Amino acid sequence: MGISVDDDILVLSVTDSGIGMDSTILENMFTPFFRSSGEFTQVQVGTGLGLAIVKKIAELHDGTVSATSEPGVGSTIRVELPRATKGMVVPDNVAAPAKKITESIKSSRS
Numbered sequence: 001m002g003i004s005v006d007d008d009i010l011v012l013s014v015t016d017s018g019i020g021m022d023s024t025i026l027e028n029m030f031t032p033f034f035r036s037s038g039e040f041t042q043v044q045v046g047t048g049l050g051l052a053i054v055k056k057i058a059e060l061h062d063g064t065v066s067a068t069s070e071p072g073v074g075s076t077i078r079v080e081l082p083r084a085t086k087g088m089v090v091p092d093n094v095a096a097p098a099k100k101i102t103e104s105i106k107s108s109r110s
Contacts, residue, residue: 003101005083012079020071029067030055054079 002013021029021036028034032052054077055065061081069075 008083010081010083012081013076015074015076017074020073021067021069021075022071026067026069030065051077 002011002015004011004013025036030051031048033048034052035048051065058065058079058081063079063081065080066078067075068078
C-alpha cells in the first residue's frame with residue numbers, strides 16, 4: 001500500500017502479487033455485482049460490490065479509480081483524490097487526521 005501526493009492529487013495505491021487479472025475482468029471489475037468466473041474467485045465470499053463502492057466514493061469526491069494487472073504477476077488499484085483547496089471548510093475531526101497523514105508523507109520524503 002502506498003500514499004503519495006502529486007501536485008494537488010492524493011494518490012492511494014494497493015499492489016498485490018496474486019494471480020492477476022485479464023482484460024475482461026479489468027473492464028468489468030468496477031461494475032456492481034460483477035464476479036469473475038475464475039475457479040479461485042468462486043470459492044471467495046463476496047457480493048461484487050466493494051470496488052464499485054470505492055469507485056462511487058472516489059467520484060463523489062471528484063476523484064478516479066483505476067486498475068492495472070498482469071495475469072500470474074499481480075494487480076494494482078490506484079485511487080486519485082483532489083487535495084482540499086483554500087477556502088474549503090474541513091471539519092476538525094477530518095482535518096486533524098489528514099494533517100497528521102500529510103506531515104507523515106512530507107517527513108518520509110526528506
